[in-house]
Amino acid sequence: MTQALVGTSVKRKEDPRFIQGRGKYVANLQLPEMAYIAVKRSPYAHARIEAIDTRAAEAMAGVLAIFTGQELIDSGVGKLPCGWVVPGCKVPTRWPVVPVGDKVRHVGDSVAVVVATSPYIAEDAVEAIEVSYTPFAAVTDAKRAMQPGQPVLHDDIPNNLSYTWALGDRPTIEQALSASAHVIKLDLTNQRLIPNAMEPRAAVAQWNAATEEMTLWTTSQNPHPIRLLLSAFTLGIPEHKLRVISPDVGGGFGSKIFHYPEEIITPWVARKINRPVKWVASRSESFVTDSHGRDHVTHAELGLDAEGHITALLVETWADHGAYLSTFAPLIPTAFYHCLLSGLYKIPLIYGITYATLTNTVPVDAYRGAGRPEAAYVVERLIDLAARKLDLDPIAFRRHNFIQPEEFPYQTPVAMLYDSGDYNRLFDKAQELSSYSELVAAREAARAQGRLVGIGVSGCIEASGPAPSKVAGALGSAVGFWESSIVRVHPSGKVSVLTGSHTHGQGHETAFAQIVADQLGVPMEDIEVIHGDTAAIPFGMGTYGSRSMAVGGSAIVKSAEKVRKKMLKIAAHQLEAAEEDLTYDFNGGGVYVKGSPSQKKSFFDLSLGAYTAHNLPDGLEPGLEEQAFYDPANFTFPNSAHICQVEIDRATGEVSVQKYYAVDDVGNVINPMLVDGQIVGGIAQGIGQALWEYGAYDESGQLLSGTFMDYAMPRADVMPAIHTARTVTPSPHNPLGVKGAGEMGTIAATVAVAHAVMDALAPLGIRHLDMPFTAEKVWSAIQEAA
Amino acid sequence: MYPSKFDYVRAQSVEEAVERTSSHSNAKLLAGGHSLIPALKLRLAQPDLLVDLGRIAALKGISRHNGTVSVGALTTHATCAASDDLPKVWSEAAGLIGDPQVRNRGTVGGNIAHADPASDLPTVLIALGAQIHVQGTAGSRAIPADEFFVDLFTTSLEEGEIITRVEVPAESNQGSAYTKVFNPASRYAILGVAAQVAIAGGVCRQLRVAAGGSTPKAIRAHHVEAALQGQPLNDTTIQHAAAAIAEDLGEEVIGDMYASAAYRRSIAAQIAARALSAAAARAR
């Protein structure tokens, strides 16, 4: 094989349209006679709805209708389901719109729906709706929610405990810890984050009364599963009568995986009033309705023997799920969390338990990394403290405990079977890239001057491209984790690639085209990648968990291989040669006789020939289109070594990240520029969590950081220059040898920055602070230490 | 995030803008819109009429004559940040406002009329002893900066009065500087200190210091000034004088989720010292 477009930084095919403002997002869609929805939302975190008075609102000119929850329920709309139910899980029920007599359970819960001829009027009418509530006390803390005497959100879920999930044998681990030479203990929180995709969620629905078909445009990372949930559980329009389109989407970070009330309400209203209907979230609504991320409270203990080898790990976590279980919530602090607790290390014994609680807050679900950043943070904080305890360099201590290259595939005690890796080489590269010993020397010099300079190291593992479907099913999943693809060669030799994964910033239209260009030997310009439309693509699982390339890309390779096979058959017939004597031409497409390139059938000839069907081998079906469903054998396990340097302003406590070096092993790389984009963007998000971002609630359940004036996103001007490099250990079990690249930046950067801040403060005797390391928090710690 | 209903007119002159706003019971002036439009979208402001000043050329630009610099009310922060005519403390502060979009839209007049306690300009204008020129139905007047800012979001502007320009003395032998601690979310000031100083005969002369961001309105730091006036400028004298800022801030210090009142009070001396040192280094 040649024509190596794979591995090169081909510029993004999608950028010209985005740069020129020609992207087509849900909110851009205008249809004739369109009506607009606005949602009346609860200002209370916990209250019973006693009555809703819509009279004044209904009387307003331009208001078409107002609906309450009861009307949706009466017409057969179902409760929002949970797509991942672990054993013993109590699933709190949730209507798309809370009916009178029921309770609202977080600020932002939907109470009534206004339909009007303009979004302005809809908003006016929302203000005119009068709702009377009986407010109750709220609970907003994951750990406190379980304690006796706390407000209970759902009558059928005592102590607000949705489920408990454990892995490992506690007595064995406790025994190993007590027999250890050293035990590092740590209590930490991983604070709540608010995803804040640049494009707010939106939905447009159009009902065709003649054919009884519904089309829904929605900002989803996975339109097919959304259609399935709408059909089977909530809206009730059957799958063959429901088309879900997810066009250009401006970022998701997990928050657009889930099934949300508004994508039920919008089509429901469109059918009810028989007009196209649009709903677009305001930024204020995004803050209180998009699922949040993280929010763990954890106690952890790590045992070491006298030689500094890890003996055992125990992790107890209280995970806040918010007021209801969002679509995949129970997956995150269970399989995606405890199964990653081995990190890069040989840890013979691990025990983990999660108490999943419900609070009067926005539901919490997957957010970039989803469970794995939480796991990495726990493991790495302990590793860093262990190195400090033994007075070892943090990298030297890590190396001492690494899983070694010859030990792969490596079975961890927490179910995961790591596919491949070479963590020594990874850290060699990181030390070289960062000139680590010089960094350390510079830090010592700065310290001697009394400056607070710190170096942070993180070594993280990720399980990306969830797999296989069989195992997911056994763990509680309602869906499979395969991906579909179609490679369709048109009679003229142009190629359409259909994928069930979805791009919302990642660049699939480019990367997938690169793969097909190499697979078929055709130019990039001749290939179009199509995604995000249930009417075009057979089925698909969408994009999350860094799965698109490892799973979706692999499915595309499989389809392309089938296309080549068929071309070979046709060529063999037409050239009157045996298939074994032919070879595919990867530099230009087509098939020729081995050793005799002039005896060739071109790509064009074979494409056209497949459709004219004038000269096909007996029994071969006409056409040139192949489909594959690829179910991965395992996750892939990307890993990373990140090193950064921070300096703290002693007078104010402000932290500035000055240097950042990232070495990632994401297996083979299809497009280095796209991978860099994923890594660097992820690092920005990780720095954001470490230093600023915090979805903070007060005791009454009001979100304190509900606008960008209070929720601190990372900004370009406070980002350091980020130096990236890679090592490559291909994944042995997928045809591309790739591993996930979408989440590692976020996972690793949070840890690296946290460690740098702790390193800067270590000379003052400060052992641990919880994120975010805001100026005041750091400053106060400095004062207390003095 | 849709505002309630309002009408819109684009004023062609200051006179027309005065006439439009004063003859209407619930009108608001629109300049860069960077405070007003968010307030409209959140429905915190619900005016019936917006009078857009945006096309009034006479309100734009910076000019310098006879030792005075005059800045039109519609001049953007970006223009101020790039100006060599303005005292350094102003251009420096302007360059630290928000982000490029905010600096390209936000205006001097809108900023001070809004009187957000977290804004940077009130602090700068108080330190510089600015005169704020306004025009209303009763004619024009100039208001000294110390008297212009009354309280949180409150100024001494009368109904219908429009800010036309701000005048400050041009900088000659003085040095000036602005030091800011950012709110990491909004980029407004948690605390900002503006200082201007001249050095004559080796000692500090004409010292003016103001602080903002932490108090309901920006304040003049008289205690700091008194402690340093006539003193030689070195680390010791600066640190000593800067410590007096606690008294200037007084009891009414603001706190929020990023910075409590106690924190602001505690770091103020160091921030003031930095502003003083930077201003001293720039004085010739």
Ligand SMILES: Cc1cc2nc3c(=O)[nH]c(=O)nc-3n(C[C@H](O)[C@H](O)[C@H](O)COP(=O)(O)OP(=O)(O)OC[C@H]3O[C@@H](n4cnc5c(N)ncnc54)[C@H](O)[C@@H]3O)c2cc1C
């Ligand atoms: C994200 C963000 C970050 C910001 N960060 C900072 C910061 O760090 N520091 C800082 O100082 N500021 C900051 N600002 C404020 C910004 O710099 C503008 O100065 C401010 O929004 C007001 O100016 P404007 O021209 O946009 O006024 P507008 O929003 O148009 O008007 C504001 C108010 O002033 C009135 N008004 C406008 N012009 C006049 C006039 N000539 N006479 C009388 N009344 C008038 C209006 O009626 C209105 O009430 C920020 C704003 C945003 C949106």
